[in-house]
Amino acid sequence: xxxxTLLLSRIQFAANISFHILFPTITIALGWVxxxxxxxxxxxxxxxxxxxxxxxxxxxxxxxxxxxxxxxTMSFQFGTNWPGFMxxxxxxxxxxxxxxxxxxxxxxxxxxxxxxxxxxxxxxWLHTMATFLVxxxxxxxxxxxxxxxxxxxxxxxxxxxxxxxYATDWSAIIFNPSMxxxxxxxxxxxxxxxxxxxAGVSAFRWLIGGRTEGVRVALKTAIFAAAVLIPVQVLVxxxxxxxxxxxxxxxxxxxxxxxxxxxxVPLILFALPxxxxxENRLEISIPKLASFILTHDWNGEVKGLNDFVTEDGEVxxxxxxxxxxxxRVMVGTGLLMLLVxxxxxxxxxxxxxxxxxxxxxxxxxxxxxxxxxxxxTLAGWYITEIGRxxxxxxxxxxxxxxxxxxxxxxxxxTLIAYLAVYAALLAxxxxxxFYLARKAARGEDIGTxxxxxxxxxxxxxxxx
Amino acid sequence: MTYFGDPTIWxxxxxxxxxxxxxxxxVVLDGFDLGVGVLFPFANDNEKDRMIASIGPFWDANETWLxxxxxxxxxxxxxAHGAILTALYLPVAIMLIGLILRGVAFEFxxxxxxxxxxxxxxxxxTGSLMTSLSQGFMLGMYVMGLEWSWINIAFAMxxxxxxxxxxxxxxxxxxxxxxxxxxxxKAVEWAKGGIWGLVLGIGAISLATPFVSTRIFDKxxxxxxxxxxxxxxxxxxxxxxxxxxxxxxxPYAGDRxxxxxxxxxxxxxxMAFGGMAYSFYPYVVPEQITIxxxxxxxxxxxxxxxxxxxxxxxxxxxxxxxxxIFRGKATELRYD
Numbered sequence: 151x152x153x154x155t156l157l158l159s160r161i162q163f164a165a166n167i168s169f170h171i172l173f174p175t176i177t178i179a180l181g182w183v184x185x186x187x188x189x190x191x192x193x194x195x196x197x198x199x200x201x202x203x204x205x206x207x208x209x210x211x212x213x214x215x216x217x218x219x220x221x222x223t224m225s226f227q228f229g230t231n232w233p234g235f236m237x238x239x240x241x242x243x244x245x246x247x248x249x250x251x252x253x254x255x256x257x258x259x260x261x262x263x264x265x266x267x268x269x270x271x272x273x274x275w276l277h278t279m280a281t282f283l284v285x286x287x288x289x290x291x292x293x294x295x296x297x298x299x300x301x302x303x304x305x306x307x308x309x310x311x312x313x314x315x316y317a318t319d320w321s322a323i324i325f326n327p328s329m330x331x332x333x334x335x336x337x338x339x340x341x342x343x344x345x346x347x348x349a350g351v352s353a354f355r356w357l358i359g360g361r362t363e364g365v366r367v368a369l370k371t372a373i374f375a376a377a378v379l380i381p382v383q384v385l386v387x388x389x390x391x392x393x394x395x396x397x398x399x400x401x402x403x404x405x406x407x408x409x410x411x412x413x414x415v416p417l418i419l420f421a422l423p424x425x426x427x428x429e430n431r432l433e434i435s436i437p438k439l440a441s442f443i444l445t446h447d448w449n450g451e452v453k454g455l456n457d458f459v460t461e462d463g464e465v466x467x468x469x470x471x472x473x474x475x476x477x478r479v480m481v482g483t484g485l486l487m488l489l490v491x492x493x494x495x496x497x498x499x500x501x502x503x504x505x506x507x508x509x510x511x512x513x514x515x516x517x518x519x520x521x522x523x524x525x526x527t528l529a530g531w532y533i534t535e536i537g538r539x540x541x542x543x544x545x546x547x548x549x550x551x552x553x554x555x556x557x558x559x560x561x562x563x564t565l566i567a568y569l570a571v572y573a574a575l576l577a578x579x580x581x582x583x584f585y586l587a588r589k590a591a592r593g594e595d596i597g598t599x600x601x602x603x604x605x606x607x608x609x610x611x612x613x614x
Numbered sequence: 615m616t617y618f619g620d621p622t623i624w625x626x627x628x629x630x631x632x633x634x635x636x637x638x639x640x641v642v643l644d645g646f647d648l649g650v651g652v653l654f655p656f657a658n659d660n661e662k663d664r665m666i667a668s669i670g671p672f673w674d675a676n677e678t679w680l681x682x683x684x685x686x687x688x689x690x691x692x693x694a695h696g697a698i699l700t701a702l703y704l705p706v707a708i709m710l711i712g713l714i715l716r717g718v719a720f721e722f723x724x725x726x727x728x729x730x731x732x733x734x735x736x737x738x739x740t741g742s743l744m745t746s747l748s749q750g751f752m753l754g755m756y757v758m759g760l761e762w763s764w765i766n767i768a769f770a771m772x773x774x775x776x777x778x779x780x781x782x783x784x785x786x787x788x789x790x791x792x793x794x795x796x797x798x799x800k801a802v803e804w805a806k807g808g809i810w811g812l813v814l815g816i817g818a819i820s821l822a823t824p825f826v827s828t829r830i831f832d833k834x835x836x837x838x839x840x841x842x843x844x845x846x847x848x849x850x851x852x853x854x855x856x857x858x859x860x861x862x863x864x865p866y867a868g869d870r871x872x873x874x875x876x877x878x879x880x881x882x883x884x885m886a887f888g889g890m891a892y893s894f895y896p897y898v899v900p901e902q903i904t905i906x907x908x909x910x911x912x913x914x915x916x917x918x919x920x921x922x923x924x925x926x927x928x929x930x931x932x933x934x935x936x937x938x939i940f941r942g943k944a945t946e947l948r949y950d
Contacts, residue, residue: 585727
């Protein structure tokens with residue numbers, strides 16, 4: 151019974167947070183992209199930038215609402231399902247969460263209203279300012295929550311008294327060893343997700359005949375942003391991996407599917423990890439490459455999973471297959487993104503043909519890749535979160551210790567309800583994005599709340 | 615820190631006060647937009663758009679006060695957070711699903727194809743109703759000490775109903791303030807219909823609370839406390855009376871006094887909430903855990919307090935700015 155509650159609570163938390171992270175992943179970067187459109191408009195006064203802004207601000211509003219409501223769920227889940235977490239490490243997690251709410255949530259929520267509906271009510275500079283503050287707020291929000299998440303992976307700056315954590319050094323807590331890597335990795339993931347979303351939806355509009363200037367600038371901006379950022383992301387990901395190897399070697403061993411501590415470890419391309427037999431089946435690998443990637447030495451030693459089983463048989467490493475495969479999905483998606491964005495950028499630049507240089511298959515490819523960022527981001531979070539198990543706070547408390555004493559059937563029934571709502575909303579979200587794109591391509595108003603007049607003169611005051 | 619006396623005494627008190635203020639602001643602000651949602655079926659399509667427009671720029675920030683209140687409970691009184699939320703597992707889940715539905719319906723109803731709009735209107739109403747009912751249910755269970763007995767559940771169902779009607783009342787007063795003409799007249803009728811929910815709700819809780827606990831009974835009905843507290847019920851009763859007589863004559867010519875019902879409703883909430891806070895102090899989990907027992911380490915609370923003192927006034931500032939920018943009658947919401 152207790153075990154069922156634990157497993158179901160974990161699935162419920164995973165379902166909630168997986169659904170939630172989809173939307174911040176979009177809003178964190180989309181806010182800055184909107185600010186970029188707005189600033190370009192302020193500088194050039196070209197209507198195409200405002201056209202792009204107007205379309206994407208609606209996707210932003212939709213994503214933001216989805217993020218807010220699923221985020222509220224998260225703040226309650228700590229208490230309903232994981233009361234042990236706050237009881238033990240509340241002195242550290244508490245202030246970090248409080249700062250997130252105080253410095254980010256209100257900022258975003260209040261200025262969002264002005265950003266969405268205030269263009270004709272406030273001076274242009276204030277509208278630009280609101281756009282900036284919303285973008286800044288989402289970034290702050292990401293910062294604080296990733297500080298807390300990273301602290302759970304690499305805890306420091308605290309002492310345990312009677313089983314409760316007390317903070318001793320806040321700067322050590324905030325700037326814990328994995329935070330800079332995880333934060334950068336996530337922000338870049340967000341920008342890549344948004345780039346491919348904008349590229350995909352713009353390609354869709356282009357394909358169905360909505361070839362406006364606004365679509366053109368959005369498509370170009372997105373493709374070049376992706377092409378520039380993806381190599382940076384690969385590099386940051388590598389640093390993040392090295393950091394993980396230092397602090398959470400069991401996670402890296404699971405990512406690599408490496409059971410024994412060895413030198414000259416091969417890089418496994420495909421395998422079916424068998425947790426019970428503690429070996430891989432159907433393994434295809436490249437000799438010594440994993441050692442080279444992880445230690446930058448062909449014969450470097452890499453820790454294996456068998457080092458994380460205690461003498462009395464307690465397994466202190468995560469379920470291997472999940473982490474192993476999530477890693478391959480993330481890297482595979484990343485490589486595909488690299489291929490697609492670079493070839494699209496090349497086609498645009500070739501003989502300066504611009505967006506007309508993109509052949510149809512490439513445009514269809516971009517449409518298919520619209521949500522590729524979600525796939526990679528989710529896979530990445532599964533690596534890092536499942537990879538931490540059985541720990542909740544690494545070396546401090548296990549997930550099992552934190553779970554609440556709620557009857558399993560109750561957890562199951564609410565889980566089913568959440569899943570049903572999430573599935574419906576996700577379908578509606580994707581449907582509405584493409585519906586708005588079709589509508590915009592036909593040159594109609596997007597949504598009942600939108601005024602026609604795309605040529606409306608800006609409200610006075612030059613750009614700040 | 616010792617300058618102010620013992621931080622294990624005043625810090626929990628300050629945080630309980632902050633949490634109380636957040637909950638109060640939440641029930642007033644999200645109260646009115648939840649109420650607008652509950653009133654949705656009574657309005658025609660045109661009026662629905664107008665009602666949405668009256669809360670569109672605000673609802674998001676309004677809900678953030680709930681996050682702050684729960685956040686403060688979580689960070690300042692972690693063990694109470696666990697105890698309360700595990701006890702209220704099911705109503706919390708229902709509330710969350712309600713909040714999800716209504717929050718996204720705001721966006722979807724304006725962006726989805728016209729034939730789907732009806733569906734999202736229903737989602738908005740259902741979500742608002744689920745949220746209001748479950749919050750009222752939780753309030754009732756909390757008052758009864760979080761014990762799942764049949765009598766308590768029955769009482770909680772009653773408070774669920776009363777709070778929902780109460781929300782629709784404050785929602786109606788908001789609509790009176792933000793609209794004009796036919797819809798405003800309709801809203802006056804809604805407010806007249808809803809005021810009884812508020813009176814019954816406040817009455818039920820005021821009567822039930824002292825009888826659940828002798829400690830609370832003594833706090834109210836011993837001399838001279840009863841004397842100091844007497845303005846509270848007297849003022850509340852006169853406010854209800856004033857509201858009623860005002861609503862009967864609304865709308866006034868030239869839209870005079872259209873803001874007053876909302877203001878009066880707010881004051882009524884504040885007094886009801888103040889009374890409850892007085893009853894339950896010093897307990898955060900009724901009759902089980904006091905705020906002093908549940909509080910986090912003073913060092914952690916102090917860190918949060920510093921931030922709060924700087925940030926909270928700023929939040930208040932830009933929240934007011936937003937209400938000023940979107941003041942006046944609700945017009946069609948435009949993205950440009």
